Amino acid sequence: MPKTDTHMTMRVVNHIRNMIETGDLQPGDRIPPEREFARKLRISRASLRTGIGYLAAMGVMDVRHGVGTFVAEGPPEIGKSSLSLLGALHGFQSWQMFEARRILESELAALAAERGREQHFASLSEEVAEMYATVDNPMDYLIHDVRFHRVIAQASGNPILAALMETITSALYDERRKTVERSRDLKESADLHREIYRAIRSRNAAEARSVMRRHLAMAQSAQEVETAAAPSGSNGQKKPRRKNEEQ
Amino acid sequence: MPKTDTHMTMRVVNHIRNMIETGDLQPGDRIPPEREFARKLRISRASLRTGIGYLAAMGVMDVRHGVGTFVAEGPPEIGKSSLSLLGALHGFQSWQMFEARRILESELAALAAERGREQHFASLSEEVAEMYATVDNPMDYLIHDVRFHRVIAQASGNPILAALMETITSALYDERRKTVERSRDLKESADLHREIYRAIRSRNAAEARSVMRRHLAMAQSAQEVETAAAPSGSNGQKKPRRKNEEQ
DNA sequence: AATCCCGCAGAGGTCCGACCACCAGAATAC
DNA sequence: GTATTCTGGTGGTCGGACCTCTGCGGGATT
Known part of the structure; x- marks a missing residue:
């Protein structure tokens, strides 16, 4: 899976992964609003969403309608x-x-x-x-x-x-x-x-x-x-x- | 989280889950093209894609660009x-x-x-x-x-x-x-x-x-x-x- | 003054319709 | 006959409109 390239979704995943590994993001932290974040990453909101969806599916992100998107907190859960x-x-x-x-x-x-x-x-x-x-x-x-x-x-x-x-x-x-x-x-x-x-x-x-x-x-x-x-x-x-x- | 509720994504997931549990879908099978499937489920293609993305992230589906989307084959992999x-x-x-x-x-x-x-x-x-x-x-x-x-x-x-x-x-x-x-x-x-x-x-x-x-x-x-x-x-x-x- | 309620603003959720990228097999050219 | 190109179908990306939910603050009520 070590493809940093194409696939917007992986770009998003890797970006966030990076932010986590460097400590910029920690459990409980909130990521910027989709529109803003998408603009910053120079990708469409749709693509950003697929990436976030991917992470959410793995339990790494916690998306709350009307509130925001957060890095998962609490005990880790695998699939x-x-x-x-x-x-x-x-x-x-x-x-x-x-x-x-x-x-x-x-x-x-x-x-x-x-x-x-x-x-x-x-x-x-x-x-x-x-x-x-x-x-x-x-x-x-x-x-x-x-x-x-x-x-x-x-x-x-x-x-x-x-x-x-x-x-x-x-x-x-x-x-x-x-x-x-x-x-x-x-x-x-x-x-x-x-x-x-x-x-x-x-x-x-x-x-x-x-x-x-x-x-x-x-x-x-x-x-x-x-x-x-x-x-x-x-x-x-x-x-x-x-x-x-x-x- | 067994809610058939709103959330298009869960609707898709549950639908496919059903097809799997009833045996309509088996490993290696291919699901209908997105456009068609979306029409059949009465939802937008975007929502369908969200659901498929979710399943793909869990390793249940295997999406191949330009070819189609399949139920994962081979040994199961968890997250x-x-x-x-x-x-x-x-x-x-x-x-x-x-x-x-x-x-x-x-x-x-x-x-x-x-x-x-x-x-x-x-x-x-x-x-x-x-x-x-x-x-x-x-x-x-x-x-x-x-x-x-x-x-x-x-x-x-x-x-x-x-x-x-x-x-x-x-x-x-x-x-x-x-x-x-x-x-x-x-x-x-x-x-x-x-x-x-x-x-x-x-x-x-x-x-x-x-x-x-x-x-x-x-x-x-x-x-x-x-x-x-x-x-x-x-x-x-x-x-x-x-x-x-x-x- | 304390309480309740409503509405606003901001966040994610869904949808549309167009267009791009990729793959496989058919049609065509050599 | 083989190599090349074309083409149809499928997933991937885009952007931008509109909906729904949540939290919160300010005004109306008590």
């Missing part, structure tokens, strides 16, 4: 929405997502045990408490469940891994939301989370990794059962016709 | 170029990328040992041979190095993990290309690759994982040395907070 699209496109299977998640999160938990700080432990503890408090309300439970895992990702001290995890998790989330109402063993799930929390807090990386693995394996089978019980097959897989393939 | 951008934006550090890579690839190697097929083993063997043949030509060596790892990803049987790995790898690749010329211990590197290959072929998952870890740890320190020897610091962190000015 969040794209995974589900790619999934539909290439027929990703549910077990593959779980496998990926299992690998990422178990290591994330181990890292969190090694590097986590008091503030993270506090958040984890709080989320666990909330989970116990909402075992009878799957919807609310799910929220704290997600947050718990997100805190672990932060505690790992590796934003890249955290971003990758978020990518997978958000793809699984929609699915999960549809079936969570049928969940039964939330108490058991909460217990496991508590175990994970304890392992991390006591800085026992191996234990944290192991329990996390167990938790996700259980979550996977639970999810499969709940999905199977669902009326219409909502996802998973379809094998229509493929033409030729291979690589 | 490939985005990671380096996000990296610049959030100050990802080199060690974080290596850590992520180490975690992903070691597990990938283990999976490959469990699920790899004869055809994968053959490719791996071939790449190893090529590596030995190019120990004196870093540039060429690098090509086979990358391919070797890619074959392992394929052999793992999990396209999601493969895509995640590709995301990280491509971000490291640029960096690598700049310093590879100074590499010295390619022979040693080739030996390690050979070890990995053997472990995978003998279906020794634990060994594959372990050697891969060792290999990547070594690659990391080599990279650090080579980078340090470089003239100007190319990455890492920057703190300037200057506004105004530009270009």
